[in-house]
Amino acid sequence: MSAQLSPSQSTPQSPASGWRGLISDWSSDRQAFQVSWGKAMMWIFLLSDTFVFSCFLTGYMTVRMGTPVQWPNPSEVFALHIGGADVPLVLIAIMTFVLITSSGTMAMAVNFAYRRDRLRTASLMFVTAAFGAMFVGMQAFEWTKLIVEEGVRPWGNPMGAAQFGSTFFMITGFHGLHVSGGVIYLLIVALRVLRGRYEHSGNYQIVEIAGLYWHFVDLVWVFIFALFYLW
């Protein structure tokens, strides 16, 4: 039977080659993850970011373990002078609570998005972005205090191990960049929700995807808070 068939008949639609083939292969109807491509891509991006931040924190661990010089006590470095007494880590504590609260409002925004409550979704996202901006503002205050008043530099500091400065600015700087990017991302999505861009399709999943990014930023802070500020 098969011998009678010509090659073109046995494969009526032979796969295209070159770029067309590549595109048809990658866009063909096969999938391992039973979620939309947007959500899968966000998760893959976040996985890559996990590796980036883990490498930063591992590098911090390495230089902290490898230096014979006294490591500055973060509890004292990040203390604020309030009412005549030094309160340890108070700014970091407030920053932590601000970020957790923003995560809470974001989770609720996702919830309202799936109920197609446009107004509540957008306003909760604006609140989330405001908390994020507040966090970045406090971080700017923290950096200013460290640089101007305490003389911390990426190459050294008066309190001990020089590596303290380099790891601090690298890790918190990269996290702050993520928060700033997240604030912009949230604002854009919130505006689109408010303008009714997703009303027609009824697909509000973009809010959940933006939420994944935002919760991840909060997640990274959990590790930085524990390993850098408390350790």
Place this chain on the structure above:
Amino acid sequence: MSTHSDQQHPIGLYLKIWGLLFVLSTLSYLVDYFHVESYLRWTLIIIFMLMKAGLIVAVFMHMAWERLSLVYAILVPPLCLLVLIVLMATEADYTLALRILYFR
């Protein structure tokens, strides 16, 4: 496309997790405030950190309701990082020993 994409959960669930994260953060802050030291300090900090991370990933990021293929694709690769951490920790010990011996 996903058939269970609607992550519909009662708002109360999120509020509870939110409160729990607050409590855990306060507890880890208190570890520092009361100057808990040494191994008890490290253990408490790590426990509170992992609990907070778990709550955020499982509930806020809806990982608890995702299909297993996605969960494993995300959670298994970071295990490689444990190898990196162990390698770097042993290497840092070696660096420290050399510095104390020759450069101090």
